[in-house]
Amino acid sequence: MPRLWTAALLLAPLLACADEEKDQIVTDRPDFVESSNVxxxxxxxxxxxFALDRNKADGVKQRTYYSPTLLRFxxxxTVEARIETDGRMRLVTDEAGKRVTQNGYGDVSLGVKWHVADEEGARPxxxxLAHVDLDSGSPAFRAAGRGGSLRLAAEWELPGDLGLGVMPGIAWQHDDQGERYAGGIFGLVLGKEWSERLRTFVEYSAPRIARGRHGGSVTTFDIGGGYLLTDMVQIDTALSRGLNKNTPDWSWTVGLSIKF
Structure with a gap:
């Protein structure tokens, strides 16, 4: 993980010098549905x-702290390369009066995004997006095997400074028993631009659609927003409510994005 950050810092000024064009940052966070742009x-x-998940089930309380990070090159x-990870992670479990804390790093995902088409008429x-998920994290947070996903991001601009985004997809993962399976991905987001700097959104997300024997589906209802400090710097936050027993009860994130 330290090597990942070092590479990013070394590449940033070089890439910044390559193109002095002044445009506005468009991020893939804090909502689940990805942008169609590169x-x-x-x-x-x-x-x-920084992100926090909180969950309570069968008398067991869990809090997960982590640092989701996405690097886009x-x-x-029309094409970008992507490196994504949950970063540094800390899981705190309280059960029967005992507390267990686990620390480590999350897996790394490598991917590409291809901007296929601009919006034109009724076409979004x-x-x-195509990603390969590597089982590269610390033992406490490592997936049972390599996986991957293929997703389609579609976006429409609507009247009243509204925007609609839809993201269906398919994923190949391993469950907790190490069995490989194919599952679904889906997200639907409605956003509102209140000014050139401020936007908010409401969203339904299903990062994992799977049968019960593979861990079941994970679904959330999300609200959040982002604010542009400059054309190249965004701060954001989002709050998510889990919609079933497979999903953390509450999740919260606050983020910073910078374009070079």
Whole structure:
């Protein structure tokens, strides 16, 4: 993980010099539905955050602290490379008067995003994302095997400064027993731009759609927003409510994104 940050810091000024074009940052956070757009040729963008999950079930309380981070590198005007991780993680479990704390790093995911088409008429702006999930994290947070996903991001601009985003997808993962399975992904978000700087959203997300024997589906209702400090710097926050027993009761995040 330290090597990942070192590489990002070394690459940032080089990529910034490659393209002095002044545009406005568009992020893939804090909502679950990804943007259909890419960062642009020669550009680098970091989207990092602090996140907290809280859950209580069968007398067991759990809190997970982590630092989701996404690095985006512009390969062309329509394609970007991506490195994503939950970063540094800390899981605190309280059960029967005993507390157990586990620390480590999350897995790393490598991917690409292709901006397929701009919005035109009834056709939405379209992007395709393909990721490979590596079982590379610390033992306490490592997946049972390598996985991957393929997602389609579609976005429409609506009257009244509203925007609609939809993201269906499919994922290949391993459950807790190590059995490989294919599951679904889905997200639906409605956003509102209140000014050139401020936007908010409401969202339904299903990061995992799976049968019960594979751990079941994970679904949330999310609200949040982002604010542009400058054209290249965004701060954001979001709150999520779990909609079933497989999902943490509450999740909260606050983030910072910078485009170079």
């Amino acid at each position: 960062v642009g040729r020669g550009r680098f963008q970091i989207e990092t955050s 512009g390969l062309s005007d 702006s379209l992007g395709v």
